[in-house]
Amino acid sequence: MKSERIILGIDPGTNIMGYGLIHERNSGMKMINLGVIHLSKYSDQAIKLKKIFERTLELIDQYHPDELAIEAPFYGKNVQSMLKLGRAQGVAMASALYRDIPIFEYSPKKIKQAITGNGNASKEQVAAMLMGMLKISETPKHLDATDGLAAAVCHFLQRKPVANAKSYSGWSQFLKENPERVK
Secondary structure, eight states, X not given: OOSEEEEEEEEOOSSEEEEEEXXXXXXXXXXEEEEEEEOTTOOOHHHHHHHHXXXXXXXXXXXXXXXXXXXXXXXXXXXXXXXXXXXXXXXXXXXXXXXXXXXXXXXXXXXXXXXXXXXTOOHHHHHHHHHHHTTOOSOOSSHHHHHHHHHHHHHHHOOSOOTTOOEESSHHHHHHHOGGGOO
């Protein structure tokens, strides 16, 4: 493993997408930036997906991350919501794949467990832990930002590949390992 890397974490969403970047040097980490991408002003789902792709590419081109850590969509009560989240996640992943950046996918429970020790922690608990870990002085207006940062920190905390983290080095590997996603 490299002794220095930049990790981009993303919490996909179709109204607000959270992101956070950390810089790892040796065994320490420092937050570079965190924020959200507001998408609720767009009513057309296709336009939202285009904006997610474009803004994720902008983040990649600005910060040059070595890896992308992304929260996997989870099944709730609403199938339509999960479908929209899955599309948002896929578009963000496509941005990373377009720039040949390896992708690591983590379940929401895994991210919460890594940050707080509790897989059922609230967004507020995750944010509070991150603020302490990374010496963040002000709570972001949208906790989606800390959720994106949490994905990056979760990935940092994984010292070796784990069973529920998937990595893809490019389009061909992704397609080869996920033929059911391309029809």
